[in-house]
Amino acid sequence: MRQIVLDTETTGLNPRTGDRILEIGAVELNNRMLTGNNFHHYINPERDSEEGALAVHGLTTEFLSDKPKFAEIAQQLRDYIADAELIIHNAPFDIGFLNAEFKRLNMPPVHEQVRGVIDTLVQAKEMHPGKRNSLDALCDRYGVSNAHRKLHGALLDSELLADVYLAMTRGQNSLSMDVEEAAPADGAVLEIVPLAAVIFQPASADEEEAHQASLAGLDKAAKGQCIWTAVTAAPAA
CATH class of the missing domain: 3.30.420.10 (Ribonuclease H-like superfamily/Ribonuclease H)
Structure with missing residues (x-):
């Protein structure tokens, strides 16, 4: 456009x-x-x-x-x-x-x-x-x-x-999240992986620390709480 x-x-x-x-x-x-x-x-x-x-x-x-x-x-x-x-x-x-x-x-x-x-x-x-x-x-x-x-x-x-x-008009403009996905070649079939086959790997202590630092940066930029911080900080119902 x-x-x-x-x-x-x-x-x-x-x-x-x-x-x-x-x-x-x-x-x-x-x-x-x-x-x-x-x-x-x-x-x-x-x-x-x-x-x-x-x-x-x-x-x-x-x-x-x-x-x-x-x-x-x-x-x-x-x-x-x-x-x-x-x-x-x-x-x-x-x-x-x-x-x-x-x-x-x-x-x-x-x-x-x-x-x-x-x-x-x-x-x-x-x-x-x-x-x-x-x-x-x-x-x-x-x-x-x-x-x-x-x-x-x-x-x-x-x-x-x-x-x-x-x-x-781009809520997370500072985060490089516009990642292009490679299109399959002509005739190729995308494999759909069953959810049961996905392995979930918990974050390491270093990764968790880096995550919290990123959230703190977002809070500072927003001069308040970003949505993720507000949601995770809310008490469970």
Whole structure:
């Protein structure tokens, strides 16, 4: 499955009052793997940023003055996102700005160009109700380093969100459990071993110690108890 993790920076908060996109950054996931096929453009928004927005992204009018206008990169963006599933944090914000830009060019809205949109903010609120679910908070929660994030940047934020999304949607992301099984050769028949023939070998003391250390690591990462620890610690009925 092809997915695009996307973020924008804007001159302000409301496209209806004339605010524009001034940076777009996106990274591509194919079957949950980063491909390195990124999309990034600074854009001349043809207007100044509001003071609050400028403090967030730091992209001045002077810096953006020689950058392409949205109309110049619109088709390239459309080709990049075509038929992909978009992953966006607080999707209505970015989609609203993209649709306003496409509308100026008489181009179809985002939902007519992609397979769907996943809003990671909605996902995070469902998974962590009552907690902070900003991108910075999720980076901290899932152990994604954002120490180099001094200002908001569309490409950097997309890269961070991709790591957060993979962690959010794969419960044991840090455990290398995606093991490929060798497929039988053509015509080969898989042997089904009766349960009675399986020999169960108890763990050694060293293996048990290593197991407990792994569980302790999971508890620390979860900032609480992982499911296995909670179940095994529960008193027998």
